[in-house]
Amino acid sequence: MILRSGFRHGVHPADSKHLTENVPIRRMGFPTEVVLPLRQHAGKPARVLVARGDKVERGDKIAAADGFISAPVHASATGTVAGVELWPHPDGSMAEVVRVTVERYSPQIPRPRLVPRWEGLSPEEVVKAVQEAGVVGLGGAAFPTHVKLSPPPDADVELLIVNGAECEPYLTTDHRTMAEYPERVHFGTRVMMQCLGVDRAVIGVEKNKPDAIDVLTATIPDDLDITILPLTVKYPQGAEKMLIKAITGREVPSGKLPMHVGVIVQNAGSIATIAEVFETGLPLVERIVTVTGPGVKRPSNLVVPVGSKLRDVLDFCGGLTDDVTEVLFGGPMMGAPQTDLDVPIIKGTTGVVVLTRAETERHPVYPCIHCGRCLDACPVFLNPQLLGSLAQVGRYEEMEASHLADCMVCGACSYVCPSNIPLSQMFSLGKAALQKMATKVA
Amino acid sequence: MSDPRFELTASPHLKGGATTRRIMWSVTGSLVPIVAAAAYFFGLSALLVIAAATAGAVLTERVFGTPGSLGDGSAAITGVLLGLCLPAGMPMWMAFLGGAFGIGFGKLIFGGLGQNVFNPALLGRAFLQAAFPTAITTWPAAGGSFTQLRGDNFALPLMRASSDAVTEATPLGLMKFEATSTPVGDLFMGSTAGSVGETAALLILLGGAYLAIKRYLDWRIPVAIFVTVAALSGILTAIDSTYPGPLFMLFSGGLMLGAVYMATDPVTSPVTRRGAWIFGVGVGALVVVIRVWGGLPEGVMYAILLMNAMVPFINQATQPRVFGRSGDGMVTA
Numbered sequence: 001m002i003l004r005s006g007f008r009h010g011v012h013p014a015d016s017k018h019l020t021e022n023v024p025i026r027r028m029g030f031p032t033e034v035v036l037p038l039r040q041h042a043g044k045p046a047r048v049l050v051a052r053g054d055k056v057e058r059g060d061k062i063a064a065a066d067g068f069i070s071a072p073v074h075a076s077a078t079g080t081v082a083g084v085e086l087w088p089h090p091d092g093s094m095a096e097v098v099r100v101t102v103e104r105y106s107p108q109i110p111r112p113r114l115v116p117r118w119e120g121l122s123p124e125e126v127v128k129a130v131q132e133a134g135v136v137g138l139g140g141a142a143f144p145t146h147v148k149l150s151p152p153p154d155a156d157v158e159l160l161i162v163n164g165a166e167c168e169p170y171l172t173t174d175h176r177t178m179a180e181y182p183e184r185v186h187f188g189t190r191v192m193m194q195c196l197g198v199d200r201a202v203i204g205v206e207k208n209k210p211d212a213i214d215v216l217t218a219t220i221p222d223d224l225d226i227t228i229l230p231l232t233v234k235y236p237q238g239a240e241k242m243l244i245k246a247i248t249g250r251e252v253p254s255g256k257l258p259m260h261v262g263v264i265v266q267n268a269g270s271i272a273t274i275a276e277v278f279e280t281g282l283p284l285v286e287r288i289v290t291v292t293g294p295g296v297k298r299p300s301n302l303v304v305p306v307g308s309k310l311r312d313v314l315d316f317c318g319g320l321t322d323d324v325t326e327v328l329f330g331g332p333m334m335g336a337p338q339t340d341l342d343v344p345i346i347k348g349t350t351g352v353v354v355l356t357r358a359e360t361e362r363h364p365v366y367p368c369i370h371c372g373r374c375l376d377a378c379p380v381f382l383n384p385q386l387l388g389s390l391a392q393v394g395r396y397e398e399m400e401a402s403h404l405a406d407c408m409v410c411g412a413c414s415y416v417c418p419s420n421i422p423l424s425q426m427f428s429l430g431k432a433a434l435q436k437m438a439t440k441v442a
Numbered sequence: 443m444s445d446p447r448f449e450l451t452a453s454p455h456l457k458g459g460a461t462t463r464r465i466m467w468s469v470t471g472s473l474v475p476i477v478a479a480a481a482y483f484f485g486l487s488a489l490l491v492i493a494a495a496t497a498g499a500v501l502t503e504r505v506f507g508t509p510g511s512l513g514d515g516s517a518a519i520t521g522v523l524l525g526l527c528l529p530a531g532m533p534m535w536m537a538f539l540g541g542a543f544g545i546g547f548g549k550l551i552f553g554g555l556g557q558n559v560f561n562p563a564l565l566g567r568a569f570l571q572a573a574f575p576t577a578i579t580t581w582p583a584a585g586g587s588f589t590q591l592r593g594d595n596f597a598l599p600l601m602r603a604s605s606d607a608v609t610e611a612t613p614l615g616l617m618k619f620e621a622t623s624t625p626v627g628d629l630f631m632g633s634t635a636g637s638v639g640e641t642a643a644l645l646i647l648l649g650g651a652y653l654a655i656k657r658y659l660d661w662r663i664p665v666a667i668f669v670t671v672a673a674l675s676g677i678l679t680a681i682d683s684t685y686p687g688p689l690f691m692l693f694s695g696g697l698m699l700g701a702v703y704m705a706t707d708p709v710t711s712p713v714t715r716r717g718a719w720i721f722g723v724g725v726g727a728l729v730v731v732i733r734v735w736g737g738l739p740e741g742v743m744y745a746i747l748l749m750n751a752m753v754p755f756i757n758q759a760t761q762p763r764v765f766g767r768s769g770d771g772m773v774t775a
Binding site for chain 2: 011012013014169241245251252253254255256311320324325326327328332333334335336337338339340341353355359360361363366367368369370371372373375376378379380381382383385386403406409411412414415416418419420422424425428
């Protein structure tokens, strides 16, 4: 069942992880204010439960899940609600947030055990506890974890894959989590395996994290069938479908979920978070974030209260150098650029990467010379050359017919294009245009 | 103090690999030894012809092309390649005209770099072949002093060219019309009559190997051409030994230069890797067919131009199978 077949195509950017791969995780102090968006997960935004002036304690639920594919939001610090209002969101929009003024001199001791102990819970109770704890995937997409834990009854899930690939350059969030908290990774894996009723789990880790591979291998619980699988370093191995292909050789059909081929994938950091909430009894109120890049003075791996402003996090890392050009949430291949230092770190923020002129130099765009490098790079075997030429003249329906929907905007094509054609950006725009047309028709 | 200002750009925020500019100039650079060999075998005349063809290509690009498009290096490649596949004794004005035609009608008329259907250098040569059939088939012998001109390079347009240079038939011409074979060793080293840059097979292969290792050209195309030509001519010689053998076919005429430098032009060759194999096999087969049964001794130019015309169809027929879908685009069960 484990084929280690790897996946075809992909690219090899310099991993640049040396800045933080050996830096132990530290805790950042509480900022003076936290900003908690109601939309920090895939699905419906949470419904706010508090109003201006309310006192909240660390771990209190301040917004409830709105339906099944949704997650609650908890106060990440003790303080007073300063407002429920619109605020800059990391995705570039203005979004509704709960702003909490953090109480000075508060010891920030959480209420005792808001999440029940795991031992003795039925799978249904585990799903409920995980949802109530606000746990979502921490690998970037922030898909609510409890949804993954409750596959439909007809799904035949037989393998859990823990995604420790962390293929984005610079980021070391999952690396440090696996190296420093291997027991949490294994405990979280145990929780998920029990909940899903699977006997077998594989933790896939790229070979550029040898310490994590060693520590995880040495700490596998005796009673669990867990394999630590070293993977060749290649982007975008951390993409769910690529990882499943690399480990099992199975191709998830277009538009289908991993469970269609009997697999559930969960990111290593998220798995550790499941363990953490059951261990501490505290809902998801903080996360590990890599703050790195040539533009930050003290690259670090930090435990940060959710809702901390980018400004406070950067200050804690010694501030920025003078030649900074871009500040990204996420890695440099798929990360979102930030322009406002007041945006909050949210549950899905895997890292803060600060780039300087040297990395972000603008290159002139040349015409496409049909060299085919983009076809060699595309991990889902699209023809970016064709899609790009269609995008250039706005022929979006034809892009759709050429399977634009299968593009996951990983950026591999843009990365390799010798003519510097912004292919993946054109594909994002094409997707948006098609969506607009679809809503107009509907 | 106000916050620093950040740039807002779309992902990915990193850039890797070669640039088009670097690819183009690397190709040009790899032609330098071949130009040097041309000068060694055909003297000053070779340099004059190459310079004239390059000047024609570059000036046309400069005058009619997009501002700044000279910098991408593609016009220079076209000019040098055209020069390399002309005979040394050709009047410079003809070479210049060929370069200008190649860029003007072979590339710019389609919309410039990346838009053209046919290899511009070969289109320039096809034009010269049609316009000046005598001049382009007057082959000076290799060797002789550097300064001795191999023809009336300085002839004025439309004037009768006068020359007393020693000419001889090309190996392919000898084969076709006189049934005489040339030693393969001479072909390999380049000391035979022919276009100025097509005779030194060794240097062309070295340049191609360099570009292939750097991944600046798709090795599948020349390999497919070589294998096809060798296989087909091998079969033909086995049937009837008067047909030329594989080694002669591989190392004579413009096959090396064409396979390594012309057929691999990314713009006019297929974008898919499977397509590259088909394209190469097609070129190889056409070369053998034209050389063996056609009226001309050499067929590389027309073989590549014909296959250039097939590229859109090859691309369409070799689209990759999308991940999670079957070959016909349906979602896999």
